Amino acid sequence: MADQLTKRAENYSQWYNDLVVKADLAEQSAVRGCMVIKPYGYAIWEKMQHTLDSMFKETGVKNAYFPLFIPKSFFSREAEHVAGFAKECAVVTHHRLMNDPGGNGVVVDPEAKLEEELIVRPTSETIIWSTYKNWIKSWRDLPILCNQWCNVVRWEMRTRPFLRTAEFLWQEGHTAHLTAEEAQERALQMVNVYADFARNCLALPVIVGHKSPNERFAGALDTLTIEAMMQDGKALQSGTSHFLGQNFARAFDVKYADKDGGLQYVWATSWGVSTRLMGALIMAHSDDNGLVLPPKLAPIQVVMVPIYKTMEERERILARMASLRAELEADGHSVEIDDRDTLRPGFKFAEWELKGVPVRLAIGPRDLEAGTVEVHRRDTMEKQTVELSTIVGSIEALLDDIQQNIYRKALEFRASNVEKCDDWDEFKAKIGTGKFLLCHWDGTTETEQRIKDETKATIRCIPIDSFVCEEEGKDILTGKPSHRRVVFAIAY
């Protein structure tokens, strides 16, 4: 249980790895760098998917499905994209196995070599734009607003569950537009959808901003990002939205006939969030007792634990709990009764705390007589005895309060760890201590790189909300003039 969980203060990284496994979220598979997402972890991801999917659809986006495989030659079409994506990837070279002539299992059939190798998609811009070429003839065919929920593969050398895995699950939206302005508005709209989702569902305060040119998606003219602060003060890039200009339209020759009959290249965006959000959720809120889940994403919102000595007490309490569950479920809450008879209540309490269930209700024989119930909230670990007759009516407000409190706590944590910094020595002293530093930057990739080389800090974003950064100043390193502060941090 929780006492086997490494403490955050001892080893934050180990605490995270422990928690992912002990809370039954995911585990390493037999395949290097690929994880198994266990039912409890997957249930959280499903809730994220359902909420995001509805939000996308409200903006007119429709789901579709494009192939897993991409012909190798497609990656050579867009120069920057190939540099960024066609390197560490899974390459399919053959399409058949055969019995080992030596009698030792199966081997690759050398006769079944593909004419052109196929790449397991690391992202789908190329295959999708090769498809859009068939869909787009005239201005009437635009905009196209497609999204797909799928798996992608990037051959990472060092992997961590949810944060960086060879295979991961994500959604990728790919839109096609008449004008640059319309595409830029869509890119901004979608990063704001991500920000709303992060704040309202994940209870995660995020900073929305532009990436510096150096940190842009390979092939993008602009990358918007949501950046979150984890409890160790490091930044986690949690979602990105790209304005791709006409780069992919040019690479795949996608043009539309405008109203005057002229041919124009189409403008593009793409945007995605992944199972990395699971990592953000875990690292932002959880504690030394285990997961802390915002009620909106908790697979189980309320767990009930009966306290009894005799079987007769057990029966009576479980009967009362069953009717309570029916009422709570009728109100749309997800409820579990922990009626396992071989475990002590204290063990159960610790287990549900580890799994981050927002509300625990315990009822013993004396509660039943007195008409009371013990209510425990996971976020604050506070216990309170309340009247049983009022619990159904008050649970909604309690869950709301927990959702808000988790967000507020994360916001306060971030507020106390964001600082303006105007001195290079101070920067070097503080950047490794878990701070986001708001600093002036001269706008050059060269300076950004020097800062990264010396301190490992990167520009997380040039914020467009969360902080007022427009002001005149001097670059933290070079002293050259700057018109606004940007966010520096050490990132995952």
Add this chain to the structure above:
Amino acid sequence: MADQLTKRAENYSQWYNDLVVKADLAEQSAVRGCMVIKPYGYAIWEKMQHTLDSMFKETGVKNAYFPLFIPKSFFSREAEHVAGFAKECAVVTHHRLMNDPGGNGVVVDPEAKLEEELIVRPTSETIIWSTYKNWIKSWRDLPILCNQWCNVVRWEMRTRPFLRTAEFLWQEGHTAHLTAEEAQERALQMVNVYADFARNCLALPVIVGHKSPNERFAGALDTLTIEAMMQDGKALQSGTSHFLGQNFARAFDVKYADKDGGLQYVWATSWGVSTRLMGALIMAHSDDNGLVLPPKLAPIQVVMVPIYKTMEERERILARMASLRAELEADGHSVEIDDRDTLRPGFKFAEWELKGVPVRLAIGPRDLEAGTVEVHRRDTMEKQTVELSTIVGSIEALLDDIQQNIYRKALEFRASNVEKCDDWDEFKAKIGTGKFLLCHWDGTTETEQRIKDETKATIRCIPIDSFVCEEEGKDILTGKPSHRRVVFAIAY
């Protein structure tokens, strides 16, 4: 539009291929054998997914996610499974591309060869049972009831959209049990879930039965199937559920400690349906005018087409339609108003018929004055003028009636094409004419194979519902004794 659609009587196969493309369901991609599922087609698949997913969860199943890749050696573990699945598959041999030293795009980096090749999953029994080994220690850990929604790849030589593609989408359930009986019950339960879904949602009459040993899933002790009749009288296997015995538990050494402390191998099932159901849906109900969609799966249930000459008429009619849509949507129906101003109503009618929208409402200026609306139902192509004030209240019943009617029509079609047959010459004459023949079979693989070699017909199933087949008789070919009839047909 529909007049470009090949007629079923002319060329059923071409009609199907045409319809998939013209109704905007799917198209061939740039990757051999892989299709793009377009938004309209994907919306139907999403409805199938949501319904099935709820049905699974009601039986206690939870979703999870397992890796895309399977180490090659895993396939050698279960002898029959390797023969059935580890042959035509996508093999990943390298994990990196590099710039072509000759300056010609990118090439596979020969240094980045994997130590062991990875197979893109054709089905996941092996990787899942290698995982279950870690999850199962004691009888208390059972049953495990997991499902995953994912993509799989089987390198098919001849592909057809939805029916047989290299990559396809599916769900695969994998359960682990204490006893053979419990596993067998689960396999039966899930094939019945599929049958209920096919009948109630897809409006598809299916025959539930056992596969003959020869047609079983590779590694199964028993395969249950749902078999549907298409409009050409051919059979389409639409879903299967397997009792796997202890084969995978033995292959991956998965044992549980029973209550007496002994170690027992675990019993297994697996079951799946795929995007092939899209093919079944299309081929079972659609006609020479296009798709016919059961209302429960139609992305758009009601489409409204305004009929007008002047802009003033257009405005008035669209205003009335907007309020009608709001009422229909409030009742949970999906509605679209076709307000495109550049197309004639007749063109729109044909397009929505092609796309299979169950109900079309047309309103013209005289309708508005008279308080009427023209109601067209796609299944019968019948038109009726009804009072506008009653339409909202009657639409639910109309959609129900359409759903029932589509099922009834398919059931009647099947009834008129299923025959008992007891004579070998008659069998040979009739089997190629689009019939399911209920025949006696002596139970041997040898006879089954001879019948297949001579006529291409296979035993689709040994029915356990739909037809009473228990009776004494003589094998259709060999004349040997038989205790029940089985279903023979030509299959997709």
